[in-house]
Amino acid sequence: MSSANSLTVDDLGSAAQRDRRKRILDATYELAREGGFDAVQMRAVADKAEVALGTLYRYFPSKIHLLVSALASEFERAEAAFRDKPIPGDTSSERVIFVLKKTTRGLQGDPHLTEALTRAFMFADASVANEIHSVGMLLSSMLTQAMHPGKTDLTDDDVAIARVIGDVWLSALVAWVTGRSTAAETGAHMENAVRLLLRD
Amino acid sequence: MSSANSLTVDDLGSAAQRDRRKRILDATYELAREGGFDAVQMRAVADKAEVALGTLYRYFPSKIHLLVSALASEFERAEAAFRDKPIPGDTSSERVIFVLKKTTRGLQGDPHLTEALTRAFMFADASVANEIHSVGMLLSSMLTQAMHPGKTDLTDDDVAIARVIGDVWLSALVAWVTGRSTAAETGAHMENAVRLLLRD
DNA sequence: GGACGAAGTGGAACGTGTTCCTATTATGAC
């Protein structure tokens, strides 16, 4: 696995380059949606995005970087969607469960895509730290906002709870994408965890 | 990924076969300890175990099956070690933290081995369900025993809590083996989670 | 002890992630 970083939008000077990057990510999504992790083959991505294989590797130094970057931009969309509208629910747990279920349902609507992104996330090593960190921050921010809408001075416990919920969510997702549990079990397990952590 | 199962000890008739299986797992451990996931190369395992590549694949239908089987037998050892001696600690949380820290320290003493086993576990798909299930049961049993030594009529909450702790442990482990968090952070995060879940 | 099927050997071959090299094209300084 390479130690270089993926090229972000900000790294790219010209419009042509930003367009190449977008074509690559679009091709990745499409292949992932159709056939999951295994279908995202680097030659296929390059072909579909109409870039050379070497160029693909210049933009994303490995398949894992590529998929985790795709995951990160998916999360950016999700986080942005929650940021504006208030989250329904009277208690922390209701709001957190709302966010989890909504996000999870979104993912479960695209099982192959989710499988591809989750597998990549779990397989990522330290060289993907930047991309992983983005995802972690976004998830944590979504959860703490759901717990305490508008609150900025979060306690250590708030952050710890969000992190535990994030862990459970990830484990549940892995169990689901790898066919070890059903969507319903995933949901029930997450609700259980939230109930145990946020007793309000 | 193949859909067949790994051959367990019970599946194997002759002593020569059990010996082959053991040689394969020993070779796997040795390579994993030296160089982690990437160093466990199927040709290298076959060479070191002195079996043909085809035989290796007969015993373990993929690299993932092989490594998750190795993980399962590691957990069997750990679980057996806890089963006999009483677990020190006056409260549930103390005992659970003891078990987690002890197990984690054991794993952290062999970073490459742990990396190999954890990566495999996280990458496993439904075809590895049997092996995964063994690991899950052993982990859950260790945790519930630590929470309530000797108790047999566990409540749903007991089981749910054990599962959440297991999830956190796994996420922490993944973060550690992929170099995203230090051993100390891993420990602190697990303690936090236990404290939030078991308030006694 | 001979026959037969299962298990094992040795190794070629294939697919896909990754690397690398050369030729060509775009970009920017002057």
Next chain:
DNA sequence: GTCATAATAGGAACACGTTCCACTTCGTCC
């Protein structure tokens, strides 16, 4: 406009997981 440099194209080559095949050995039943 010209040139130097970087970026891209196109594709060969390599590594390792996996599959497959022809052959040999082992265990078992008669």
